[in-house]
Amino acid sequence: MNGMRTYSKKKGGVMSNRLVSLCYVAFALLCLASCSNLKYLPEGEHLYVKGEVEINSDTIPERYIGPLSEGLEALLRPKPNTTILGMRPQLYLYNIAGEPKSDRGFRNWLKNKVGQPPVLLSDVNREYNENVLRNRLENLGFFHAQVASDTTIDNRKATVTYTATPHIIYRIKSVTFDVDSSDLGKAIKSAASGSLLQVGRPYNLDNIIAERERIDNELKNKGYYYFNPDHLIVEVDSVAGDHQVDLYVMVKNETPARAKRPYYINNIYIYPNYTLTQRGYQRADPTDGNVYQGYHFIDPEHTFRRFALTNAMILRQGELYTRERHNRTIRQLVGMGSFRFVRNEFVDVDSAGKTTNKLDAYYYLTPMPKHGLRIELLGKTAAVYNGSEINVNWQHRNAFRSAELLTFTVYGGFETQTGGNVNLNSSFYRYGIEASLSFPRMIAPFDWKPTRRFVPRTVFTAGYEFLNRRTAYSLNSMRFSFGYMWRENTEKEHDLKVLEIAYVQPWNITDAYQALMDTVPPLRHAIEPQFTFGPIYNYTRTNTARTDLKHTFYFKGGLDLSANLYGLIRGANVREGRQYQIFNANFSQYIKSEVDFRHYMKLGTNATLASRAMAGLGYSYGNSTQLPYVKQFFSGGPNGIRAFRARTLGPGSYTPEFYGENNFFADQTGDIKIELNTEYRARLNSIVHWAAFVDAGNVWLQNSDPEKPGAAFSSNFVNEMAVGAGLGLRFDFTFLILRGDLAMPLRIPYRPKGERWLFDEINFRSPDWRRNNLVFNLAIGYPF
Known part of the structure; x- marks a missing residue:
């Protein structure tokens, strides 16, 4: 424990004092913002503070009532003023700003840009909200839903409660694709097997809209370029009774003729150097420009080699139009990274004055500036x-x-x-x-x-x-x-470095x-000559972009190899005295693997439970006994175990040493790493979020080191895990996330066995305890 405290005094005292000062300032600001906003209300008005929806039903399972209520509450208008910890600081700033004398200046900025005007009870149209809720319930299959509302006022604060009575939900009895025997009808009927409208499921207007879009997408991939979802209609017949409906999918009678036939690609024209200043899209004659592999290039200045662009083209002349090939072509052109804008259009081909079922495709590519210069100046603390x-x-x-x-x-x-x-x-x-x-x-x-x-x-x-x-x-x-x-x-993403040399x-x-290296040999490892060469492969898989899922994940696995074949050919064995060099450096021979798995579970609209499990293993052999310094693992810091500074934890139960009053070396690294994190995240308002977290883990050496007792990995590794916990605030400004985490150690692995847990030593009232144990981390972005 003395080692940790000495370290904290040297590196944590100034930050702890700063943190205490910031806490006092934040507390004062919150107290200021908590001052009553009610005295600024107009005479006879009430502050609208909440709109809530209560579900009155004995037919809906309990587990669905909460989500249904939340979904309905999201439709209520207007929204009350933003709150932070029960206070309304933006409303307070609006009130204290008074009446600006002009539309410029600080007072106007404070009132109209930062502040929020009060949302009054008189702004709430209860009848409108009742109709919105009733309509939404009917769209969900509750055809005879009823909605009533009531207002509660307490100390000039108003809450409007809407009581919804959904009654029994209507379910689908049958689904009929009522189409003719034309090519279009056959194409629609062939798409029926993947229908979102299933017998027995509740009626849902959202599913009907999605079904129309699904069929349209199926048709687009069969050449029906001019077809769109509005050409479909789904008729609902509730005559069947017993809270059931029959659905009939049909093509509207007014659907135009060109929407009923598939189209093929005729000529494809590519403009690689199109500028937005050009008036309109200058269509070229089929005989104009250079033709390369069936594509017409209109590029007099030869700004791009034609093979580079044709490699990106998925759409080809003579093929049936499909939305998939169309979108893939656009994605390929954008993915090249050379064009600021990629636009395209399809034009009907006329023959003898009559429209055919062919389309000319035009691609207008606006290049990015050829040269770019970016200068970044960063400050770090x-x-x-x-x-x-x-x-x-x-x-x-x-x-x-x-x-x-x-x-x-x-x-x-x-x-x-x-x-x-x-x-x-x-x-x-x-x-x-x-x-x-x-x-x-x-x-x-x-x-x-x-x-x-x-x-x-x-x-x-x-x-x-x-x-x-x-x-x-x-x-x-x-x-x-x-x-x-x-x-x-x-x-899924792959990153393969066929060869990396360092x-x-x-x-x-x-x-x-x-002099210190002569006394403490492990310090020599940081400056040893290093030569590594070999392949590195990383595989990443994630579905975190899916906002419709309750559970999402992120996985990254990597394999790093160095001199494996070369060391085998040379017969390297450092333990037997056969160690070889390249360019005056012992080449490193190792296998290193690392995995990082993260899981995110939504706990409502404003809360998430995020967890991470990391493991890394480096196995050195032949020409090496441990990983090179730059390849080793470390623990602690703002993105690891936040109760410990970066590179100060481990390896194993090894006690960090202090070499003289003025020479503490904090860097502690290892060949093996295990780390577990879990974090509860919740939103306070649109930009302010808070978190509570627990971190655990450590690093270890592959082999025993007499200079670092307790550093080697063993079957007792669980008892050498460090544990920390804390709270954090995050400010989400869209373009960046500013994060501040305050953590404290709960378990220190280098203390004597039986004394590693610190629960009985926690004392927030003690300045010495706070100075020696509280660690503040300021960082950009989430830790995981």
């Missing part, structure tokens, strides 16, 4: 460490006229210790350069097309970085990689750091 970083990114789109993306990035930054006792790791600066060339296609010695739905990419990357810890050491790092990225579908060499090691 963590505990007593502060720094800044600048990134200059230059891009050349369409570098070789085939939609390639050439990128050069130059960056530099520094970090310095502004509080606590200065140590050898107290400050550093770094700078580097990276070049990347991305091709929107697979470049391989054989024909390989893993997907046609999305644009695959071939990526070459090379970079150099110089890191200078001025009072300790410097590192030169070089890296190169070549590989592929592709999406299998909307949920080379790290130390330079200018100071006498002070050298």
